[in-house]
Each structure stands twice: as structure tokens, then as C-alpha cells.
Amino acid sequence: MKAALIGCGAIASRWVRSLLADGRIEIAALADPDQQAARALADRYELTPAFATTLDEALALAQVDVVVNLTPPDHHYRVSREALAHGLHVLTEKPLALNLPDALDLVHLARERGLLLAVMQNRGADPGFLAFRDTVRLGGRPPFAVAADALVTLPGPGFRRSQHLPVTTDLAVHAFDQVRTLITAPPTEVTCTETPTGFLASHSSIATITVRFADGSLFTYRGGYIFDSLLRTDANGNWWVEARGFAARWASNPADRHKTTEAEPPAYQRRITAMVDALHQPGIVPVPAAGNLGSIALLDAALQSAASRRSVPVPEVPDVRS
Numbered sequence: 001m002k003a004a005l006i007g008c009g010a011i012a013s014r015w016v017r018s019l020l021a022d023g024r025i026e027i028a029a030l031a032d033p034d035q036q037a038a039r040a041l042a043d044r045y046e047l048t049p050a051f052a053t054t055l056d057e058a059l060a061l062a063q064v065d066v067v068v069n070l071t072p073p074d075h076h077y078r079v080s081r082e083a084l085a086h087g088l089h090v091l092t093e094k095p096l097a098l099n100l101p102d103a104l105d106l107v108h109l110a111r112e113r114g115l116l117l118a119v120m121q122n123r124g125a126d127p128g129f130l131a132f133r134d135t136v137r138l139g140g141r142p143p144f145a146v147a148a149d150a151l152v153t154l155p156g157p158g159f160r161r162s163q164h165l166p167v168t169t170d171l172a173v174h175a176f177d178q179v180r181t182l183i184t185a186p187p188t189e190v191t192c193t194e195t196p197t198g199f200l201a202s203h204s205s206i207a208t209i210t211v212r213f214a215d216g217s218l219f220t221y222r223g224g225y226i227f228d229s230l231l232r233t234d235a236n237g238n239w240w241v242e243a244r245g246f247a248a249r250w251a252s253n254p255a256d257r258h259k260t261t262e263a264e265p266p267a268y269q270r271r272i273t274a275m276v277d278a279l280h281q282p283g284i285v286p287v288p289a290a291g292n293l294g295s296i297a298l299l300d301a302a303l304q305s306a307a308s309r310r311s312v313p314v315p316e317v318p319d320v321r322s
């Protein structure tokens with residue numbers, strides 16, 4: 001299979017390394033308005049792709065089977081839909097879309113066309129976090145009070161300089177994947193604010209998000225992009241869970257990211273490998289992104305709340321399994 005990578009920013013290096021290590025997909029085209037970034041990426045990994053500035057231009061220059069959508073979050077829906085409309089499989093960075101109707105549209109279109117639509121969900125599938133989830137489920141009984149902090153170092157803003165609410169759209173989506181593994185009750189209401197903290201760095205901001213659940217559980221989140229801090233975490237964040245007669249905490253160790261071996265690749269590489277596995281499954285192509293709709297419902301409500309400065313009900317996710 002051949003792929004076109006749309007977007008050649010910092011995250012593209014992870015995808016290129018993972019796809020080269022896997023070997024089942026050839027990178028046939030790189031597209032980015034910043035052609036210098038695209039050519040630098042190709043030089044770094046000794047690629048010989050077609051170079052383009054848009055998806056349409058890439059498709060005119062190279063015959064591909066799959067599009068890897070690495071554009072900024074506010075471009076995800078448009079690029080993914082365009083690729084699906086061309087009959088191409090889509091592997092996309094998170095979030096799938098910025099609102100639930102757009103995400104549902106992508107899922108329905110992929111299913112109608114028999115195409116794979118898969119989205120990066122590496123934090124919710126992190127083995128360390130899943131072990132923490134098991135501890136909570138075995139030792140505690142809902143309702144739970146859950147809190148998480150994620151203060152991520154971002155020396156340069158990249159696309160986030162022009163992104164509306166970058167912490168909510170690009171960082172909190174990880175926490176939405178994670179909390180859905182901890183609390184299985186439906187979320188009912190979200191309150192969200194995101195405030196620039198330019199006194200820390202020109203591209204720094206802090207988001208605070210509260211989610212209420214049908215079983216009485218409560219999730220509070222504080223996330224931010226910062227220039228540098230001794231209090232920084234990785235994007236997994238630090239987590240606390242309290243219930244009657246139960247308490248647990250979890251903090252990933254950023255140093256562990258450098259201790260992975262060939263037998264234990266990083267979580268993002270495992271996720272990409274799983275996406276490529278799905279591409280090569282015989283028979284009907286699945287749409288694994290359908291499992292991400294619950295997180296998009298939370299993101300949808302969070303963005304509405306930040307805009308309106310009030311609590312917003314979480315939209316109901318329809319059953320799309322059939």
C-alpha cells in the first residue's frame with residue numbers, strides 16, 4: 001500500500017518512523033503548505049516522495065491507497081472527508097473532528113464506502129494507564145472523584161499559535177479518552193474554560209474542565225502548554241481517584257519513554273501498527289474510529305462551554321455499530 005502524509009509538522013516524524021519500521025506502507029507523497037518542512041522531513045528519513053501543498057495536489061502527483069491526516073485539529077474533518085470521498089482509507093491524528101456531527105459524518109461515510117477510518121488514541125491505550133484503570137475498577141466502587149493535571153512543555157508553538165483553544169482541542173482529548181476507561185457511566189455535563197497565560201510564554205495557555213457523569217462521578221482536569229517548568233508532566237498527565245473507602249494515584253514517568261525496546265515500542269507506535277494491521281485484515285474493513293465518538297462528544301461540549309461560558313450538556317452518541 002502507498003500513503004500520502006498530509007501535514008509535515010513535528011508529529012509527522014513519529015508517523016514516518018513508525019511506518020518505516022513497520023514496512024507495509026510506502027510513503028508516496030508529502031503535502032504541506034510549508035514545502036521546506038516537507039523536504040526537511042524527507043531528507044531526515046531519506047524518503048523520495050512526491051511533494052505537494054494540498055491533498056488534491058498530492059493525489060494528482062501520486063497514486064495512493066491511504067491518507068495519513070496530520071493537519072491541525074481544525075482541518076481534520078475537511079481533510080479526512082475529502083480523502084474518504086476519493087475512496088481512500090484514512091489514518092488520522094486526534095481529534096477525529098471538533099464536534100460530534102462531523103465525527104459521525106466521517107464514520108458513516110467510511111462505513112458506506114467500506115473504508116478504514118482510524119484515529120490516534122495512544123494515551124487511552126497506554127499500558128501503565130490501563131493497569132491503573134484495572135486497579136480502580138477492582139478496588140473502588142462508583143461514584144468516583146477523578147482529577148488529572150497535564151502540564152506539557154511546548155518550546156515552540158507550531159500550529160497551535162493559530163489554533164483556537166489549543167489545549168482543549170489538542171491536549172484534553174487525551175484525557176477524554178483516558179477518563180472514559182475509568183468511568184463507564186455516561187457523561188452528562190461539561191464546564192470548560194481556557195485562558196491564555198502569555199506571561200509564561202507567548203503560546204502558553206491553561207484549560208480547566210469539569211465533567212459530570214450519570215452515576216454521580218466527577219472529573220476535574222487542568223491542562224496546559226507551558227514553555228518549561230519543573231512541574232511539567234508528559235501528555236499522559238498525573239491522575240488521582242477517590243471513592244468511598246478507596247483512593248489511588250498514577251503518574252507516568254517521562255523517562256520511561258526513552259526505555260522502550262524493540263519488543264516494547266512506544267504507545268503511539270503500537271497504535272499506528274494496529275491501524276496498519278486493520279488495513280490488511282481480509283474481508284470487511286472495520287471503522288475503529290467509531291469507538292472514539294464518546295471522546296468527541298466530550299470535546300464538542302467542552303468547546304461549546306468555553307464559547308458560551310456556561311455548562312453544556314454532553315450530546316448523546318448514537319449506536320453506530322450496525
